Amino acid sequence: MTSRTRYFVIVSLLILTIGLGTGLIAYYFGLPLGAAQSATDDLKLVPHDVSLVAYADVRAVMVSQVRQRILEMLPAQGNGAQDFESQTGIKIDSDVDRVVGCLAPSAKGSGQPLAGMVLVRGRFDEAKIDALMRAHGAREEDYNGKRLLVGDVQVGQTGSASLSLAFVESGLVAAGTTELVRAAIDLTHGGANVTGNEEVMNFVRTFDGTDAWTVGRFDMLTASAPLPAGATSQLPLITWISASGRVDSGIAGTFRADTRDAESASSLRDLLRGIIAFARLQTGSHPELQPMLDSLQLGGTSTSVTLAFDVSPQMFDQLATAFKGLQRRPLTPR
Amino acid sequence: MSPRGRPLSFTRSAARILELSLGQMLWSRRSIFLAVVTGGPVVLSAAIHAIVRWTPAGMPLVNGSRMTGAGVYGMMIWLLYVRFIVPVLGVFYGTSLVADEVDDKTITYLFTRPIRRSAVVVGKYLAYLVCTVLLILPSVVIVYFVIVPLGAGPGIGANFPSLVIDLGMLALGLAAYGAVFALVGARLRRPLVAGLVFAFGWEPGVLIFPGYVNRLSVAYYLQGLVPHAMPDDSAVSAILQLFSEVPPVSVSLSALVSITLVTLWLAGRSVEAREYVLEQ
Numbered sequence: 313m314t315s316r317t318r319y320f321v322i323v324s325l326l327i328l329t330i331g332l333g334t335g336l337i338a339y340y341f342g343l344p345l346g347a348a349q350s351a352t353d354d355l356k357l358v359p360h361d362v363s364l365v366a367y368a369d370v371r372a373v374m375v376s377q378v379r380q381r382i383l384e385m386l387p388a389q390g391n392g393a394q395d396f397e398s399q400t401g402i403k404i405d406s407d408v409d410r411v412v413g414c415l416a417p418s419a420k421g422s423g424q425p426l427a428g429m430v431l432v433r434g435r436f437d438e439a440k441i442d443a444l445m446r447a448h449g450a451r452e453e454d455y456n457g458k459r460l461l462v463g464d465v466q467v468g469q470t471g472s473a474s475l476s477l478a479f480v481e482s483g484l485v486a487a488g489t490t491e492l493v494r495a496a497i498d499l500t501h502g503g504a505n506v507t508g509n510e511e512v513m514n515f516v517r518t519f520d521g522t523d524a525w526t527v528g529r530f531d532m533l534t535a536s537a538p539l540p541a542g543a544t545s546q547l548p549l550i551t552w553i554s555a556s557g558r559v560d561s562g563i564a565g566t567f568r569a570d571t572r573d574a575e576s577a578s579s580l581r582d583l584l585r586g587i588i589a590f591a592r593l594q595t596g597s598h599p600e601l602q603p604m605l606d607s608l609q610l611g612g613t614s615t616s617v618t619l620a621f622d623v624s625p626q627m628f629d630q631l632a633t634a635f636k637g638l639q640r641r642p643l644t645p646r
Numbered sequence: 647m648s649p650r651g652r653p654l655s656f657t658r659s660a661a662r663i664l665e666l667s668l669g670q671m672l673w674s675r676r677s678i679f680l681a682v683v684t685g686g687p688v689v690l691s692a693a694i695h696a697i698v699r700w701t702p703a704g705m706p707l708v709n710g711s712r713m714t715g716a717g718v719y720g721m722m723i724w725l726l727y728v729r730f731i732v733p734v735l736g737v738f739y740g741t742s743l744v745a746d747e748v749d750d751k752t753i754t755y756l757f758t759r760p761i762r763r764s765a766v767v768v769g770k771y772l773a774y775l776v777c778t779v780l781l782i783l784p785s786v787v788i789v790y791f792v793i794v795p796l797g798a799g800p801g802i803g804a805n806f807p808s809l810v811i812d813l814g815m816l817a818l819g820l821a822a823y824g825a826v827f828a829l830v831g832a833r834l835r836r837p838l839v840a841g842l843v844f845a846f847g848w849e850p851g852v853l854i855f856p857g858y859v860n861r862l863s864v865a866y867y868l869q870g871l872v873p874h875a876m877p878d879d880s881a882v883s884a885i886l887q888l889f890s891e892v893p894p895v896s897v898s899l900s901a902l903v904s905i906t907l908v909t910l911w912l913a914g915r916s917v918e919a920r921e922y923v924l925e926q
Contacts, residue, residue: 317669324780331787332810338803517804574892611717614892 364528408434429488525556659761663769715796733845736823741837764914870898
């Protein structure tokens with residue numbers, strides 16, 4: 313072998329080794345993580361065996377052009393945001409940075425199928441929130457060195473649920489079902505959290521660059537949901553569902569469903585194609601909705617189905633025009 | 647000959663031919679074609695990267711949907727590497743393994759050596775495989791790191807498993823196509839024409855037909871290993887998806903390995919049995 317050939321072999325193997333090594337490190341240590349990096353800190357307070365976990369970069373959504381356009385499209389909705397600010401001291405536009413939410417199976421005997429919790433990171437007036445909770449009948453408890461505000465709320469005709477709010481650390485509020493809030497407080501001292509759940513984290517790593525995402529176990533969610541008898545047997549064998557989106561001048565997002573086998577994925581893909589085709593037929597009289605339908609892109613692998621969409625700024629203009637047209641049309645009695 | 651005067655074993659013979667042929671194959675006139683084929687996707691990916699970085703709109707919209715870097719990478723693997731580069735390299739290099747030696751009238755020198763003729767074929771085939779693998783796979787890695795970080799969507803870490811699968815799948819595709827066209831080169835007078843007809847006529851055409859005909863192609867089994875969903879944005883892809891079934895990964899793997907070994911063995915047998923009459 314000549315030296316020229318030897319150098320070629322060495323350089324090629326070097327490129328392969330460095331590339332595969334870098335990829336392996338990025339895979340295991342999540343480099344780069346982007347939006348998912350900031351969520352990871354709060355995910356450490358989410359229990360390991362949750363059915364669903366979600367994240368939203370509230371700050372990014374609030375400052376986005378999309379939100380400005382939606383506010384221009386929709387008529388004034390009253391003083392809800394101002395009332396909320398006056399009652400809690402929380403200005404959603406500027407005080408809330410990000411939110412992580414989760415759903416988990418309830419403890420036995422709780423009377424509810426699912427327990428939920430949100431972890432809100434931002435800047436809060438603790439005294440004002442404390443006063444609001446006490447005014448609504450909450451009592452203070454101490455749990456593992458943290459102050460818990462616990463209240464009982466009625467659910468349905470005869471049920472009740474215990475809800476809690478805790479200031480887990482400066483700038484981080486945990487609110488939701490008492491058992492999950494207590495679990496979050498326990499996890500501040502370490503323990504098995506959702507970042508150790510490889511199935512969930514494999515999805516979270518794919519959400520890099522998005523402003524909001526959610527991933528959940530479809531079978532566990534439908535087992536807890538009050539669906540009609542036989543409904544779950546009619547659905548394809550979906551195991552995981554996820555959604556992610558990016559908000560800037562437009563909205564781009566992806567829905568994904570993982571199935572148990574390739575046949576189920578193929579059936580689901582056929583079902584979605586049919587729905588999209590039906591939608592195209594129905595929008596014949598609404599041409600402003602056509603670009604949105606055209607943006608739908610179906611894809612996936614052998615056992616997963618993805619549906620991507622992209623609402624561009626131009627589509628918002630068309631929707632705004634159509635919406636204003638609907639508002640101006642007078643209501644005529646039949 | 648070994649130092650003790652005994653003929654070399656089959657493995658050592660093939661290794662010697664591999665060592666000899668690797669340099670010849672890398673630095674031959676065909677290397678320009680090889681450089682264009684392997685460098686083309688890298689240049690294209692660099693151009694895409696530069697355009698996306700400098701364009702305020704970012705990634706292009708396809709049917710109103712903004713593409714992700716992983717999506718563009720998947721399309722390049724499918725359309726450039728699987729559909730074109732791998733078959734082309736198999737045709738041009740596989741068919742010429744023995745044919746070039748015959749055309750240059752140097753095959754006599756190889757066959758007068760105390761090594762089996764099939765070892766010459768296997769050694770040259772291994773040289774082709776090493777040469778193409780060491781060129782194509784680094785090219786894919788470079789394209790991956792240039793394209794995947796673009797736009798929104800999963801980053802290089804999340805897509806790493808698909809890179810590993812792509813590298814394995816392309817290596818297996820190069821091996822299978824190379825062995826098939828080595829057999830074509832060993833058996834036929836005009837192997838290049840036959841190879842091109844097979845690679846760009848039979849292979850894509852047979853996938854459209856329903857039934858079991860599509861099993862008589864390498865592409866049928868190779869598509870079972872492609873982790874990226876076939877682009878669902880054209881009439882041709884829609885027709886292909888309608889008629890073609892994707893075999894399970896285990897079937898694809900075993901079929902490709904079997905095709906490689908069987909066709910290579912047949913090529914060796916063919917060279918052993920054939921009498922080469924060189925034109926004066």
